Amino acid sequence: MAVAGFVRTLAGVRARSSGALLGVTRTTQAVAPARTAIATRAGAILPKPEKTTFGLVRVFSIVIPFLYVGTLISKNFAALLEEHDIFVPEDDDDDD
Numbered sequence: 001m002a003v004a005g006f007v008r009t010l011a012g013v014r015a016r017s018s019g020a021l022l023g024v025t026r027t028t029q030a031v032a033p034a035r036t037a038i039a040t041r042a043g044a045i046l047p048k049p050e051k052t053t054f055g056l057v058r059v060f061s062i063v064i065p066f067l068y069v070g071t072l073i074s075k076n077f078a079a080l081l082e083e084h085d086i087f088v089p090e091d092d093d094d095d096d
Helices: 002-006 010-019 056-083
Strands: none
Touching: none
């Protein structure tokens, strides 16, 4: 009996949480979203869409320029910080 109390459907949980204190029980039905992108109105399954492959050329054509721009921004910002004496790296002499 204790297990049956824990096992409820989504509709039962919603009905109990919304109207259990008032003595009102409601049932709601979960509606699955219509997936019209894979089937026609008649129900026929559409063919698979063409797959665009991402080759290494495309990946590197995006990664390399943005890495370069990020490097330039970091370098210029580090120079700005050093120029205004906000952050100046210390020269550590390890002459132990």
